[in-house]
Amino acid sequence: MATPRSLARSLQSFQISSFQSIAQLSRPALSSRGKIRSNSPLLCRPRIGASLLRQFSTSPLRQHGHIHPPKPGEELYVTFIDKEGKEHKVAVSKGDNLLDIAQAHDLEMEGACGGSCACSTCHIIVTDEGYYEKMPEPEDDENDMLDLAFGLTETSRLGCQVIMTKELDGLKVKLPSMTRNLQASDFGSKS
Amino acid sequence: MASIAKSWLCASCRRKTSVSLAAKSRYSYSTASRHDRPLRMAVVGSGPAGFYTAYRVMSKVPKTKVDMFEALPVPYGLVRFGVAPDHPEVKNCQEKFQEVASSPDFTFIGNVSIGNTGGHFAGCTIPLASVLHHYDAIVFAYGASKDKKLGIPGESGLQGIYSAREFVGWYNGLPEYAGLAPDLTKGDEAVIIGQGNVALDVARMLLENVDVLRKSDITEAAIEALLKSRIKRVHIVGRRGPMQAAFTIKEVRELMKLNRVGFHDIDMSLMPDEISKLPRARRRLMEIMMKGSTANVDEALKSWSLDFCLSPTEFLGRPDRSLESTVFERTLLSSPFDPSSSVASTTEKLTIPSSVAFRSIGYKSVALPGFDEAGISFNDRKGIIDNDGMGRVLQINKDESSGSHLPGVYCAGWVKRGPTGVIASTMEDAFSTGDAIASDWNSAAPFIKGESSSGWEALRAGVEHGKCKVITWEDWQKIDKAEKERGLLAGKEREKFTSTKEMLAAAS
């Protein structure tokens, strides 16, 4: 195929959406926002980050990302270990990806490109090699972005590309630190 | 473009500024009961660094009030004017920026440049000293508004030599370069100097099928010029080797996969023998260069190559002053397989015919007028504001030693770190600046003690009095909507306005 995948993905499917963020609803006279939507099954859609909205608005209307609440008896469990080493075990549904799940639970995962495999800010590290092996192999696109991820490990993945399945029930992943510790030598010297 | 910039000072600032500037004194600072009131912060620049810093501070210091100044009428910096039009997914970070801007504690102040002397910015200008009088903290996130030069004969005198910044700005609708009109019809060979990702963006624009590009938000003028382009052969030339190249794999893969575009084999003598033993990222990058393109060069419509170990020495012109060729000197790598290897020059020359040449050797930040007076230390050689690595700006020191932190003054993004790094690294860097501000505010660290901390409320009367149009976030949304509507008509995502005049008209 001639068309680069990324372009085809976003351009074929762009549409103007009338969706407004909750924070925007509190402001008058706002126009609807245009969004580039993707309809590839591999990709999740851009979402509204939850943490900032919580800061700005106490509205009970606040939505969680684009995840599906698990049906009773069909819960799968995934544990996120945050930067402070704290564990967060959450019940999720089959089919949701780790970026959406993390954001819906206010865990610090940026997802700057909205899950389009174009930024590497959703980097996660699978703690157990066994689980890593159970995941479908990363595509070239994902590996290309992983190559740029800070602190890449043998069991690194992009959260937006990992989709929960029954086999992954009990998965544990670490969120690597996003702010790298700059070396004094990088700066400091005034030459 | 002639500047119609209007500079102004509010009455109290005029008094203060003339005193403080004349005395060249540093402004004073406070540690007074700041926890009784919200932090008032000015951000200069609305690119990723500005927005991610604002986001971080607003999340960590409740009720922080942010005023973001942007010289252009439209936000997002290089996300709008740098990122290639065929990479719309990269621009999804704008979602987060919109979310930040929708906070009642955030004010966007577009078409207002801080301390800019005029240049191409046609809007309002507020002197830096005035801003400092009305905030607790200021964050410089104004990016890199110039580019590096080669400094070789012919570079400025011949037609057909463009900087990547000009060319990228032109196809992305940056008002400064709306009139660039690059001539791509003079011949079929193009040379791009530099092997970073910007060079690959430029190459892709020249090689890509225009029908693919026309659905993106690339400007109509660019589509027209690219339709007429005769360029068939693109040389991307680096002064070092493949192991030292600055580009990344995703961008190389994209070029390798272009329909009916062939890649000429690379010079294998520069490849290490045991590729499989390289660290993962280098190994994958070497493999893809060795594997080459999907299309066969002999059957392809257009082709490209990565030409290594060539340093430009001269541009040669025809009698009519148009570019004819570029002369390079072969270089010798001191340690060919070491990614940080240096090169030495040789006497061997090589001339590549080139009807057009692009200089893609990096952007460059410059100091803002008013830095000296404010005591802000700018490193001209590195093109960054001197800082402690966490974004705390250092004071000018007469004795040339590293200065101490200038209270309340911070920087983030390309102006902090230099003009490299993708949005993810700019974000990391902005977060570290945000963390520094939050931790300073929550400790006893001093901040700016100005006239007041009433920010934009104190400044706005003067700006509006100057009769120049300030663009609010709602105004930008009107511009945004109008651009999308124009796009819909043209069957593309967005048709950008390419002059500030049109932008202002759409906002009113």
Ligand SMILES: Cc1cc2nc3c(=O)[nH]c(=O)nc-3n(C[C@H](O)[C@H](O)[C@H](O)COP(=O)(O)OP(=O)(O)OC[C@H]3O[C@@H](n4cnc5c(N)ncnc54)[C@H](O)[C@@H]3O)c2cc1C
């Ligand atoms: C051609 C190109 C393509 C790129 N493509 C990608 C990509 O595909 N993916 C990726 O991850 N990264 C990409 N990058 C890198 C990315 O754009 C940068 O990391 C990022 O934009 C830097 O952010 P910044 O906020 O420091 O600067 P900028 O984005 O440049 O923002 C600075 C802002 O400050 C404003 N300003 C300047 N002077 C003043 C003043 N005096 N007063 C007020 N405002 C002022 C400017 O108008 C601008 O809006 C690309 C860069 C370039 C050059």
Ligand SMILES: NC(=O)c1ccc[n+]([C@@H]2O[C@H](COP(=O)([O-])OP(=O)(O)OC[C@H]3O[C@@H](n4cnc5c(N)ncnc54)[C@H](OP(=O)(O)O)[C@@H]3O)[C@@H](O)[C@H]2O)c1
């Ligand atoms: N798709 C993307 O993700 C994307 C797209 C565009 C840009 N970006 C990012 O934006 C940043 C800026 O990109 P960039 O391409 O402008 O800069 P860059 O990555 O720093 O590359 C600059 C290139 O110019 C060369 N160069 C510098 N001075 C030279 C001289 N005097 N003579 C000859 N060659 C010279 C460098 O070679 P040496 O190594 O020998 O110095 C290097 O090859 C990068 O971090 C890039 O990754 C990302």
Ligand code: FES
């Ligand atoms: S969110 Fe950008 S790569 Fe996953």
